[in-house]
Amino acid sequence: MKALSNRIAGVAPSATIEISDIAKKMIREGIDVISLSIGEPDFDTPQHIKDACIEALRRGETHYVPSSGIPELVQAIAEKIRRENGFDCTPSQVIATCGAKHAIYLAMQAVLNPKDEVILIDPAWVSYEPCVQMAGGRVVHFPMNPRTFQVDDSIQDRITPRTKMILLNSPSNPAGTVMERHSLQLVADLCEDYDLFALSDEIYEKLVYGREHISFASVGDMAQRTITVNGFSKSFAMTGWRLGYAVAPPEVTRQMLTVQQHSVTHPTSFAMWGGVAALRGDQDTVEMMRREFDERRTYLLEALRGMGYAVAPADGAFYAFIDVKGDDVAVARHWLMQGHVAVTPGTAFYAPGWVRLSYATALPYLKEAVRRIYLLRTGSS
């Protein structure tokens, strides 16, 4: 066999998905594993969203549709952005995608040339760097300030003549932190001064606890250079639907659309009707889920702190990111093999020494996971 693509051979598989697959396999083998490894809401998709999809199927909405998405969804996204995110948006800027993940992939393909650099703020989610690499670009890492978990002005030192984009993710996966306005302003000033694009992944925007989510594109003139990525997986518990979207300057959206047309054509037609119902329908379920996450968060943070762990400011998303002061991969392996609790080591997010626990799991399971971690920690199991 001839050699396969070097471009892909150099890309690491997804650690979040691999660990969750190992946990699932152990569960299939009859082992009582509690998985706090994957960021996936445990709630069912709200009924009115499912109904809208089923009705679309019944109506026969089973054929090709416009490649940027059904006009009803594109319009609903543009309205949602104007209503909730504080910047202007026309339908020509919107593209519906197969999950937020594919929006990020399309954005990198649309914007990057070989060797272009993207500044990534660590700790960062596992799929950003592979998306940059698959587009031929290179990631330049910048660690968040370890005391404040915000960006400080030393980020400027990472800018080179090849820098094309800064990637933001607030609320953050895996840190659970929310960027404050002064951090966003600092990044906005750099984008302006050095003529950079920004990609702002706001998929956890609805999951904030006592904090305000600020869309990066609403800061100054940033809408003119920002690709805002969002989706339905987290806010509406729709992970399996594979539905997300991006809003970008029209030239960028057009290039993303070219890649979409030649790869997936468009997201599944009837799934998009579920997306319309999610955005236009009752938002009570979103708030119900947020409250439930908040309750779990309060419990988990107190339990972890009680065991002596330092936890990053968990103001958003559904992750507790804790300092295990040692070999995080060994700790995660120990917890899985001996305690049957699956978590994701911080190394996967460029933060060795830390471990991510997802609290998108019901309270009784969280309590049992805490009990097992406590037993391992005190050496009494």
Ligand code: PMP
């Ligand atoms: N961005 C972040 C930060 C995430 O945690 C996820 C979760 N998978 C995604 C994007 C992608 O979400 P999806 O493709 O399911 O919309």
Ligand code: GLU
């Ligand atoms: N975003 C989630 C996580 O970080 C889902 C898995 C993935 O797509 O990486 O666990």
